[in-house]
Amino acid sequence: MEVFQLLLSGLSQGCVYGLIALGFVMIYKATEMLNFAQGDMMMLGAFVAITFVNLAGLPFFVGFLITLVVMVGFGMGLERTVIRPMIGEPPFAVLMLTIGLGFILRAVAGAIWGSGPRTLDVPFAGSVLEVGGVVLGYENLVVIGGTALLCIALWAFFRYSRIGVAMQAASQNQLAAYYCGVPVKRVTSLVWGISAAISAAAGVLVAPVMLIDPMMGFLGIKAFAAAIVGGFGSLPGAIVGGLLIGVVEQFAGLYLPAGLGEVSAFVILLVMLMARPQGIFASMQQKKV
Amino acid sequence: MRFVLTTHYGQDVNLFRHNGQRFWYALLAVSVVVAPLFLSTFYVGELVLVFIWAIAGIGLMLLVGYTGLVSLGHAAFLALGAYCHAVLLGYGVPFAVSAPVAVAFTALVGALVGIPALRMTGVYLAIATLAFERIVAYGIEHWEPVTGGLRGMSVPQPDFFGVSLADSYVLYYVSLGVLAAGLFAAANLLRSPTGRAFVAVRDSEISAESMGVHLARTKTTAFAVSAAFTGLAGVLLAHRIGYLAPDAFTVQTSIQLLLLVVVGGLGSLHGVVFGAIFVGYLPQVIALARDVLPSAVGQIPGLELGVFGLILALFLVFEPLGLYGRWLKIRSWLSLFPLYRKATHKRQKAYLRTERVQ
Numbered sequence: 116m117e118v119f120q121l122l123l124s125g126l127s128q129g130c131v132y133g134l135i136a137l138g139f140v141m142i143y144k145a146t147e148m149l150n151f152a153q154g155d156m157m158m159l160g161a162f163v164a165i166t167f168v169n170l171a172g173l174p175f176f177v178g179f180l181i182t183l184v185v186m187v188g189f190g191m192g193l194e195r196t197v198i199r200p201m202i203g204e205p206p207f208a209v210l211m212l213t214i215g216l217g218f219i220l221r222a223v224a225g226a227i228w229g230s231g232p233r234t235l236d237v238p239f240a241g242s243v244l245e246v247g248g249v250v251l252g253y254e255n256l257v258v259i260g261g262t263a264l265l266c267i268a269l270w271a272f273f274r275y276s277r278i279g280v281a282m283q284a285a286s287q288n289q290l291a292a293y294y295c296g297v298p299v300k301r302v303t304s305l306v307w308g309i310s311a312a313i314s315a316a317a318g319v320l321v322a323p324v325m326l327i328d329p330m331m332g333f334l335g336i337k338a339f340a341a342a343i344v345g346g347f348g349s350l351p352g353a354i355v356g357g358l359l360i361g362v363v364e365q366f367a368g369l370y371l372p373a374g375l376g377e378v379s380a381f382v383i384l385l386v387m388l389m390a391r392p393q394g395i396f397a398s399m400q401q402k403k404v
Numbered sequence: 405m406r407f408v409l410t411t412h413y414g415q416d417v418n419l420f421r422h423n424g425q426r427f428w429y430a431l432l433a434v435s436v437v438v439a440p441l442f443l444s445t446f447y448v449g450e451l452v453l454v455f456i457w458a459i460a461g462i463g464l465m466l467l468v469g470y471t472g473l474v475s476l477g478h479a480a481f482l483a484l485g486a487y488c489h490a491v492l493l494g495y496g497v498p499f500a501v502s503a504p505v506a507v508a509f510t511a512l513v514g515a516l517v518g519i520p521a522l523r524m525t526g527v528y529l530a531i532a533t534l535a536f537e538r539i540v541a542y543g544i545e546h547w548e549p550v551t552g553g554l555r556g557m558s559v560p561q562p563d564f565f566g567v568s569l570a571d572s573y574v575l576y577y578v579s580l581g582v583l584a585a586g587l588f589a590a591a592n593l594l595r596s597p598t599g600r601a602f603v604a605v606r607d608s609e610i611s612a613e614s615m616g617v618h619l620a621r622t623k624t625t626a627f628a629v630s631a632a633f634t635g636l637a638g639v640l641l642a643h644r645i646g647y648l649a650p651d652a653f654t655v656q657t658s659i660q661l662l663l664l665v666v667v668g669g670l671g672s673l674h675g676v677v678f679g680a681i682f683v684g685y686l687p688q689v690i691a692l693a694r695d696v697l698p699s700a701v702g703q704i705p706g707l708e709l710g711v712f713g714l715i716l717a718l719f720l721v722f723e724p725l726g727l728y729g730r731w732l733k734i735r736s737w738l739s740l741f742p743l744y745r746k747a748t749h750k751r752q753k754a755y756l757r758t759e760r761v762q
Contacts, residue, residue, distance in 0.1 A: 143527070149527050149530070197717070197721070200721060201720070201721065204720075204724065206527070207468070207472075207474050208720050208724060210474065210527075210530060211662060211666055211716060211720055212716070212717055212720045212721070214659060214662070214713070214716070215712070215713035215714065215715075215716035215717040215720070216713065216717060217713065218659075218706075218709045218710055218712055218713025218714075218716075219710050219713040219714055219717065221706050221709065221710065221713075222706045222707055222709060222710020222711075222713070223710065225706045225707075225710075226707075230706070329706060333655075336534060336538070336655075339531045339534070340531070340535065343528060343531060347527065347528070372546075374542060374545065374546055375542075377538075377542065378538055378539050378542040380535075381534075381535035381536075381538045381539050382535075382539065384531070384532065384535045385520065385532060385535055385536065385539070388520050388528060388532050389520045
């Protein structure tokens with residue numbers, strides 16, 4: 116039974132990694148930029164949710180929706196003002212820029228909301244569901260359920276909506292998409308917006324399980340591991356990689372010497388890079404001459 | 405504007421292009437040698453820190469600026485150098501043995517990290533080195549009998565040929581000497597075939613390989629050399645701070661090193677020194693600014709890192725060539741005085757070089 120509970124909390128933790136990973140895999144696919152500030156966007160999303168739910172006193176779901184809208188705006192604004200001038204610069208420059216952005220976001224969040232940890236008021240906090248002797252926290256179930264819903268929504272969006280198909284086109288070949296009349300710039304902007312919203316959703320989902328403070332963006336580092344394990348550039352891979360890392364982390368934390376749970380994600384990552392660098396769901400090949 | 409008439413091939417690889425440069429570098433050398441005579445112990449200590457940053461910066465510059473490989477894990481090499489040296493000193497190994505052993509050990513680890521890195525391009529490498537850094541930090545925190553764990557360990561202060569390294573004036577000259585030797589070695593490396601291969605790999609792996617550059621060997625060498633320089637900086641840092649604890653070597657340190665390289669100017673050894681001065685003195689400027697600013701602004705947690713991030717972002721957007729690039733512009737403005745045109749240094753946009761198969 117203990118195993119089952121560990122599995123559940125691992126899966127719920129993994130969902131959060133997966134969602135953050137999803138956010139930057141989207142950006143990477145669309146623009147070949149690596150957004151190191153993804154974890155900090157999650158932090159920002161969680162704080163925005165706190166502002167609307169705790170401080171403004173809105174109902175949870177209304178606050179959540181407003182947060183998503185705000186974060187879409189934030190992501191698009193960020194792309195428009197900071198990222199777009201960097202198009203054509205070497206990838207390294209963009210990487211460094213997003214690292215810098217991460218620091219700025221942390222300082223700004225610290226200035227606005229203070230550095231102390233906070234909790235988000237959620238309607239389902241603390242209650243548990245008992246099924247055949249297994250105690251399931253509602254928070255964990257909500258994280259898993261929420262992630263599943265979000266994934267279905269995203270899948271439908273990419274599969275059926277015009278703009279979703281346009282995004283796929285732009286990410287496969289920018290120039291060809293441009294020739295076919297896809298407004299690549301606007302699409303890229305929207306990709307950043309959606310990616311910011313996904314990480315905000317991750318932040319809100321993780322809020323009942325962990326405390327929210329400006330430093331929680333460091334979670335993003337593990338999400339990188341998730342993305343690579345899943346196969347960089349593959350959206351389902353990001354979620355699977357996240358789940359894998361979340362589960363392994365929980366089990367390593369219990370059965371291996373103290374603290375190994377913390378680094379197990381990185382060990383998996385390095386092993387994966389040596390054994391199968393293209394990840395579980397290989398979607399990219401090395402360029403050949 | 406000075407034009408050098410090239411009359412033999414040796415002039416192309418000369419360290420100094422003309423006598424004017426020799427004069428200014430000699431003046432600089434004299435002034436840093438006599439500087440401690442006029443400075444208090446505090447400022448000498450701060451200069452030592454700048455030198456150490458610069459030595460580590462040479463390592464990262466060779467990797468990032470010249471070979472085009474990104475590392476977010478250089479704090480790990482710094483830590484490995486420092487800890488290896490301190491542990492060996494603790495066993496009573498003399499300085500003259502333990503320092504080279506620490507450097508060699510770091511270089512070896514660097515080469516080992518470089519091996520999986522061979523299959524990876526930018527993105528993967530950045531994250532893999534970050535993972536490596538976390539694992540090393542974990543090892544240091546949990547291998548308590550040797551590293552002292554989270555409590556840390558004090559660094560024994562050995563005799564350095566009869567004088568104590570605990571004296572900051574002695575440490576000043578030692579690290580100055582190491583920095584000068586390091587810069588010379590790096591400049592020499594860069595005009596050798598190995599260094600040219602680094603640059604070729606940076607500019608295009610495919611064309612470098614077509615020209616006969618052994619990619620795997622070049623990248624591993626770059627990693628090993630880079631780690632060795634950073635390890636050497638770690639050795640000196642151990643003496644500078646006197647007490648090693650894991651919180652001195654975090655992801656933040658790696659990022660400060662990257663900041664040094666970017667702000668200084670990618671792809672120039674001058675940039676290393678400019679960047680080291682910048683990174684070494686910025687925290688103090690911020691500390692001074694904190695006192696001046698109203699307390700509501702000055703007390704923001706993470707302000708220092710936020711300012712770091714802001715400066716990093718501003719440099720990347722407005723001056724990607726860093727302080728050295730800015731200096732080049734100022735210099736050409738001065739030498740061309742009434743005729744300088746902005747378009748001389750116009751940035752050219754490059755096309756995105758995709759790693760994907762279309």
